[in-house]
Amino acid sequence: MEDCSSFSNTKEIVITHAVIELTSDFLSRTFDGRVTYTLKARENGVTKVVLDIKHIEILSVPNVAKTSYGDWSEALGGSLVLNLLEPLQKGEKTTVTINFKTTEKCTAVQFLERTQTAGKNYPFCYTQCEPIHCRTMIPVQDSPGVKFTIEYRISVKPPLVAVCAGEYKKERSRVPGYVTYYYVQKVPVPSYLVAFAIGNIESQKIGPRSTLYTEPILLESAAYEFGETESFLRTAEELVTPYFWGKLDILLLPPSFPFGGMENPSLVFLTPTILAGDRSLTSVIAHEIAHSWTGNGVTNATWEHFWLNEGFTVYIERKIIKKLYGIGLADLNALNGIKSLEKAIQVFGEDHNFTKLNPSLEDIDPDDAFSCIPYEKGSIFLRHLESLVGEEVFLDFLKEYFEKYKGRSIVSKDFQSFFASKFQSVEVDWKEWLQGTGMPPVIPDFDVSLLESVNSLYNKWRDPEYVPDPSDIEGWHSEQIVAFLEHVLLAPEPYFLQMGETYSFVYTHNSEIKMKWLLLVIDLRAEEYYEQIKEFLTSMGRMKYVRPLFREMFKKGLSYLANEILTMCQSFYHPTLQVLIQKEFQLTQ
Ligand code: BES
Ligand code: ZN
Numbered sequence: 088m089e090d091c092s093s094f095s096n097t098k099e100i101v102i103t104h105a106v107i108e109l110t111s112d113f114l115s116r117t118f119d120g121r122v123t124y125t126l127k128a129r130e131n132g133v134t135k136v137v138l139d140i141k142h143i144e145i146l147s148v149p150n151v152a153k154t155s156y157g158d159w160s161e162a163l164g165g166s167l168v169l170n171l172l173e174p175l176q177k178g179e180k181t182t183v184t185i186n187f188k189t190t191e192k193c194t195a196v197q198f199l200e201r202t203q204t205a206g207k208n209y210p211f212c213y214t215q216c217e218p219i220h221c222r223t224m225i226p227v228q229d230s231p232g233v234k235f236t237i238e239y240r241i242s243v244k245p246p247l248v249a250v251c252a253g254e255y256k257k258e259r260s261r262v263p264g265y266v267t268y269y270y271v272q273k274v275p276v277p278s279y280l281v282a283f284a285i286g287n288i289e290s291q292k293i294g295p296r297s298t299l300y301t302e303p304i305l306l307e308s309a310a311y312e313f314g315e316t317e318s319f320l321r322t323a324e325e326l327v328t329p330y331f332w333g334k335l336d337i338l339l340l341p342p343s344f345p346f347g348g349m350e351n352p353s354l355v356f357l358t359p360t361i362l363a364g365d366r367s368l369t370s371v372i373a374h375e376i377a378h379s380w381t382g383n384g385v386t387n388a389t390w391e392h393f394w395l396n397e398g399f400t401v402y403i404e405r406k407i408i409k410k411l412y413g414i415g416l417a418d419l420n421a422l423n424g425i426k427s428l429e430k431a432i433q434v435f436g437e438d439h440n441f442t443k444l445n446p447s448l449e450d451i452d453p454d455d456a457f458s459c460i461p462y463e464k465g466s467i468f469l470r471h472l473e474s475l476v477g478e479e480v481f482l483d484f485l486k487e488y489f490e491k492y493k494g495r496s497i498v499s500k501d502f503q504s505f506f507a508s509k510f511q512s513v514e515v516d517w518k519e520w521l522q523g524t525g526m527p528p529v530i531p532d533f534d535v536s537l538l539e540s541v542n543s544l545y546n547k548w549r550d551p552e553y554v555p556d557p558s559d560i561e562g563w564h565s566e567q568i569v570a571f572l573e574h575v576l577l578a579p580e581p582y583f584l585q586m587g588e589t590y591s592f593v594y595t596h597n598s599e600i601k602m603k604w605l606l607l608v609i610d611l612r613a614e615e616y617y618e619q620i621k622e623f624l625t626s627m628g629r630m631k632y633v634r635p636l637f638r639e640m641f642k643k644g645l646s647y648l649a650n651e652i653l654t655m656c657q658s659f660y661h662p663t664l665q666v667l668i669q670k671e672f673q674l675t676q
Contacts, residue, residue, distance in 0.1 A: 094166035095228035096137040110242040128175035139222035139229035142192035162452040195220035211286035217279040232388040234275035252282040252351035282351035301339035343628035345661040350378030360598040367565040377403035388496035390453040398465015418534035428463035437525035572603035
């Protein structure tokens with residue numbers, strides 16, 4: 088499958104194994120690196136290996152005939168062309184070793200000063216390779232169509248430690264002053280799942296196959312918050328097939344981690360913004376666990392088929408929630424998702440390429456296309472298919488789909504053909520669903536029971552004389568509060584501001600509620616709460632919150648406030664988020 092986000096020649100030859108050796112230098116924010124690949128020819132007469140590479144300095148490539156560089160594009164970076172000493176025949180293997188140094192422009196790793204961590208005593212760094220940042224850390228076939236096993240050898244200065252997305256083997260001190268951590272990833276994975284972190288990291292067991300890793304100061308609260316891990320895992324196993332990645336550990340990152348979570352294999356990365364104190368935001372964990380099957384097991388072959396990763400994962404995530412907490416909550420998640428989908432489509436414009444399940448990403452940085460659309464439109468599509476054949480039948484079908492494609496990278500057509508072969512008489516307008524722009528052609532029925540109290544409270548609030556009481560929302564799940572605030576944000580009135588105190592939105596530890604509340608503050612230009620906006624935006628760097636809040640501030644004429652906050656904290660944000668902010672708001676810095 089042609090991957091327009093990669094220059095590598097994966098039709099001719101593929102990486103089957105990688106030994107990744109990196110020595111960290113926190114002062115220069117770089118790594119000294121060596122990577123050794125085992126490669127296997129897929130055709131006869133292969134003479135070269137083309138790897139993706141961006142902002143990496145190549146030092147030497149021993150034992151190849153010639154090293155050169157291909158074209159460069161801003162969206163994708165460049166390519167490293169290695170001419171082999173001997174042509175390879177189909178099935179033949181070779182190894183190449185590349186010695187290199189990363190640069191400060193590496194976007195796969197965020198280096199944090201000690202002051203930017205939760206504990207504030209030691210520096211920290213972590214990777215985020217999805218979608219195409221791995222090429223800024225190691226030269227690699229940076230395409231999700233290629234899967235390989237990995238050995239990690241990460242060298243750090245004690246007392247810092249390294250954790251990697253694989254099985255821990257041992258640690259050795261060969262170079263004075265450094266400890267090298269050895270990990271292996273035995274199940275073949277695509278480059279976007281290469282992952283590790285370095286910091287003052289401690290651990291605590293949180294389940295029979297799960298250990299939590301994080302800064303010591305966060306350990307206790309996180310161990311409670313993530314206590315459902317094993318039950319999510321078991322529920323996912325009931326829904327799909329047995330878990331095949333061995334352990335499932337969690338790495339809780341410092342607050343600038345730009346995502347809610349990242350499904351790094353056997354070591355899920357999570358944001359501390361889900362530490363609400365009451366486990367109300369843990370569906371993110373269910374989501375990342377679900378990726379063990381959808382995404383990490385069956386993988387999108389190119390980023391144009393990203394919905395195969397995320398749409399399927401959201402679908403399974405909500406089935407987990409349904410099994411554990413009932414259809415009301417699962418479908419409320421979905422209904423809130425529809426609201427986010429509508430908003431995202433509005434932001435891009437309803438005819439925009441990025442509103443398709445299969446967008447074209449030719450000459451496009453996949454980070455620019457990222458939104459909730461593949462998640463929500465994708466999962467709605469699966470719910471639609473489910474409604475055509477029945478839930479039980481569809482879940483059985485997904486098990487079969489999973490068994491058939493496990494370990495492979497596929498495109499939408501593969502899923503389409505498999506579905507069509509199983510359900511020959513079921514009519515689906517694949518073209519409209521996959522290529523159509525804007526909202527999905529059909530929205531299936533969802534359980535709206537948890538919205539009844541939400542709607543009735545909102546109706547009361549339409550009366551400016553309404554006197555609210557904290558008991559109005561007693562016993563509500565935070566998803567209901569989010570749904571309520573969604574309503575409120577449709578037509579905000581100044582008297583709505585009193586709900587901040589009455590319903591404790593001003594004091595909440597729930598970041599989803601806080602984010603919606605702050606949107607209301609911005610919409611109503613409620614100056615008395617601007618400090619809260621500052622406090623929130625300088626305390627975490629999760630894109631899902633940061634981008635909409637700045638977007639709203641710029642839209643509502645609060646650019647002075649937005650700029651003030653950006654000056655205070657932009658360097659704290661992850662490099663990818665910094666770029667996206669600059670692009671969207673045309674900032675020059
Ligand atoms: N794989 C994604 C995160 C991602 C996507 C990183 C694309 C880089 C590029 C992860 O599984 C995810 O979807 N996270 C969500 C969680 C939510 C849907 C529960 C997030 O970060 O908000
Ligand atoms: Zn995901």
